[in-house]
Amino acid sequence: MSRPTRITSVTVKDIRFPTSLQKDGSDAMHKAPDYSCPYVTIKTDTELEGNGTTFTVGRGNHIVCCAVEVFEKMLVGKQLSDIFYDFGNFWQSLVSEDQIRWLGPEKGVIHLATAAIVNALWDLWAKMENKPLWKLLVDMEPEKLVSTIDFRYMADTLTKEEALDILKKMQDGKKAREEELLAKGFPAYTTSCGWLGYSDEKIKKLATEAMAAGWTRFKMKVGADVKDDVRRAKIFRETLEEDMLLMVDANQKWEVQEAIDWMKQMADYKILWIEEPTNPDDVMGHAAIAEALVPLGIGVATGEMCQNRVMFKQFLKAKAMQYCQIDACRLGGVNEVLAVILLAAKYNVPVCPHAGGVALCELVQHLSMFDFVCVSGTMENRMIEFADHLHEHMLSPVVLKGGRYMAPKDPGYVVGIKEKALADFVYPEGAEWQRMFKEGLFQQE
Missing domain, CATH: 3.30.390.10 (Enolase-like, N-terminal domain)
Known part of the structure; x- marks a missing residue:
């Protein structure tokens, strides 16, 4: 033994x-x-x-x-x-x-x-x-996977039995979805072209290079000056092809009404979502912004600084997020992320993880791939953020082809940083x- x-x-x-x-x-x-x-x-x-x-x-x-x-x-x-x-x-x-x-x-x-x-x-x-990790999760029996989750403070919204039911219903077709994932990868968007400190020339150059590499989804940072943001959005729209997606991210900069007014001035540039428009704990503020932006076709995305499953529960119940941005390191590890993925599925809100940073891209790819195969069953309206920094230091760096994350093959989750x-x-x-x-x-x- x-x-x-x-x-x-x-x-x-x-x-x-x-x-x-x-x-x-x-x-x-x-x-x-x-x-x-x-x-x-x-x-x-x-x-x-x-x-x-x-x-x-x-x-x-x-x-x-x-x-x-x-x-x-x-x-x-x-x-x-x-x-x-x-x-x-x-x-x-x-x-x-x-x-x-x-x-x-x-x-x-x-x-x-x-x-x-x-x-x-x-x-x-x-x-x-x-x-x-994604394969470890995909291969788990629903009962085993649910046993890894702490359901405290969620009984009014998602019970263990409901989570188990979501997973069991998605067992059909799981093998086909896994094969699709392995063949096609998972959709991504890039933030690497739109950092706030970049010059106009650098934005144009990076966006043009990204399109040539197959990228069709882009995000730019906003919030310092509204006229400058409008001008930079115009640069993106003139550089990108007509049907390409553009999102913006304020990183918690604005007051509630300020966020609404600011985004009204940017609406002509076909913005898919405004990310973190105000304080990341302000559920009702996000809900008010989301309601006001519905006529403009702009959704609200948030979650990278949402500190636990209870906060996500409130955002989802209040219709304060149209895109759920889980973070692999702000929440308490995989166990709590699984809880939020299942919460988002109950409310039919697409999970679009926050990434970039150090190893965040390497981590969240596993979580979205599990979501597709075992929970949501779709890649529609779903994408993983990508920022092209520091991957050269990873033992198992992300692999992207044509703007899509390819499924990792190396055993592990973080895997490691080079010595x-x-x-x-x-x-x-x-x-x-x-x-x-x-x-x-x-x-x-």
């Missing part, structure tokens, strides 16, 4: 990339972000190890790393078989520890840390089964950071 595999250590590294130098990732609220991640490694008493990340934009990454370390004693010594046998209850134990939960509960820095740890556990599970990148960009001692300090590009904190 084989010995059960146990967790022996949980470590975290403060990894930061200097994306602010080129204004990559710049928007109305984050003018000079340095894309960063707490990088978690869970080791076992075998050769098996799992990697997990969450995402920040630089200063503050260290705080999440400290939060990860708080959870170490809750993991070391645990058997993987015990965790995965009853993952829903284990997840609940992480977010409900009676002293740690006070720092959330289930939101903020402590929930970001939870995401990194839980993502590493799912990476372990997928590697144990020698499958990419050289970890050595070069660990903060502050990494070789690249030391070089930039010496050259005066950054000041060490």
